[in-house]
Amino acid sequence: MKDSLRFVKRGLLSALPWALALPAAVWAVLRLAGWDTWYPMAQLMAFTPYVAAGSLVPLAVLLVWRRWTAAAVAGVAALALVAVVAPRFLADGDALAGARGQALRVMSANVLVGSAGPDTLVALVREHRVDVLALQEVSPDYLAAADAAGMRDELPFRVDYAVPGVEGSAVLSRHPLRDDGVRVNPGGFRQARAEVSVPGGGSVLVESAHPLAPWADFVTPLWARGFDDQPRATPDGPVRVLLGDFNATLDHHLLRELIDSGYRDAAEVLGRGLTGTWGPYDGNMIPPVTLDRVLADRRVGVRDFRVLDLPGSDHRPVYAELVLP
Incomplete structure (x- = not known):
């Protein structure tokens, strides 16, 4: 029984970094690819600026946790999202x-x-x-x-x-x-x-x-x-x-x-x-x-x-x- 619990715990700890990194990564792919004409993504895509700001939180957690591979994925996703949003408050x-x-x-x-x-x-x-x-x-x-x-x-x-x-x-x-x-x-x-x-x-x-x-x-x-x-x-x-x-x-x-x-x-x-x-x-x-x-x-x-x-x-x-x- 203890071995089973240990196995489950190890699996959860292995999956958690990716559970933190992947949502922003998936969102970034959808945003960059323009896959937004299906419901409910057509509605949700409007909230990308909030997702861009929120993507910095899992990145910080993963860096502190030293989960470097997942942090790299989260970092690329955060960078992509911030890059598409930032020009909106930079005057031309x-x-x-x-x-x-x-x-x-x-x-x-x-x-x-x-x-x-x-x-x-x-x-x-x-x-x-x-x-x-x-x-x-x-x-x-x-x-x-x-x-x-x-x-x-x-x-x-x-x-x-x-x-x-x-x-x-x-x-x-x-x-x-x-x-x-x-x-x-x-x-x-x-x-x-x-x-x-x-x-x-x-x-x-x-x-x-x-x-x-x-x-x-x-x-x-x-x-x-x-x-x-x-x-x-x-x-x-x-x-x-x-x-x-x-x-x-x-x-x-x-x-x-x-x-x-x-x-x-x-x-x-x-x-x-x-x-x-x-x-x-x-x-x-x-x-x-x-x-x-x-x-x-x-x-x-x-x-x-x-x-x-x-x-x-x-x-x-x-x-x-x-x-x-």
């Missing part, structure tokens, strides 16, 4: 931000089926002198309430595809615009599109992004297809700005591929890419993740980026001051 030193081009102040807000306070949203628009506002989950009643609070005085031009429920979308502008139609993603989420005429800055294509969230097994393929349909950057054509609730983070390869088409993420350019924009909400202890963002083509400078507060919504608005070429 954007030379385009100091250019003399026309400034364009943009903001995106998911108003949670009209639950966010319209008065607060209008106050944010005034405070930051927003030129273009992209809205998601916006209903006709919410737009009417925002107009009653003064929104139309600030942003009189609009492309309005608001509907009751979560599918509504709109682009509101201080400058004249042309209705460029609506993109309907798999699952029904709408994306209002507009061509905004900016005085002294030409025209800018603006779209309010909102792919379906990968909240269950059967909708995850629809989420992936939604990214296939997102407009690629046009760095050799019209200036394009894509902003909204992307329901993805920089750890999802679908979003990275979209950015690699010629966009720049305004938050990452200024080293503010780890500020959470979604969660926790409704009493859930979900760590914040970064789902909302402003993407502009690589000719556009980024002078400012901020994550704001909008009580009543589970998302925080994002604001950027861009410099048009």
Whole structure:
């Protein structure tokens, strides 16, 4: 009996170092390989920054314990995870931000089926002198309430595809615009599109992004297809700005591929890419993740980026001051 217990104890002690090292190693492989379009990994991948920070703990334990082989595996995994996350809080030193081009102040807000306070949203628009506002989950009643609070005085031009429920979308502008139609993603989420005429800055294509969230097994393929349909950057054509609730983070390869088409993420350019924009909400202890963002083509400078507060919504608005070429 004692021999059996000794054997079991020896086996557990041999397995424990690998139990500490392998979770981060597996996560790193999935992240680097882009194997994230299956449920629930599509959801879990959003928490990679927390995994990167947590991967240092088993590494420290294994080093103190002197389990060198397992520590080496844990070290490589931690290094890989930190390497993909760290650039988000390292500013790029954007030379385009100091250019003399026309400034364009943009903001995106998911108003949670009209639950966010319209008065607060209008106050944010005034405070930051927003030129273009992209809205998601916006209903006709919410737009009417925002107009009653003064929104139309600030942003009189609009492309309005608001509907009751979560599918509504709109682009509101201080400058004249042309209705460029609506993109309907798999699952029904709408994306209002507009061509905004900016005085002294030409025209800018603006779209309010909102792919379906990968909240269950059967909708995850629809989420992936939604990214296939997102407009690629046009760095050799019209200036394009894509902003909204992307329901993805920089750890999802679908979003990275979209950015690699010629966009720049305004938050990452200024080293503010780890500020959470979604969660926790409704009493859930979900760590914040970064789902909302402003993407502009690589000719556009980024002078400012901020994550704001909008009580009543589970998302925080994002604001950027861009410099048009």
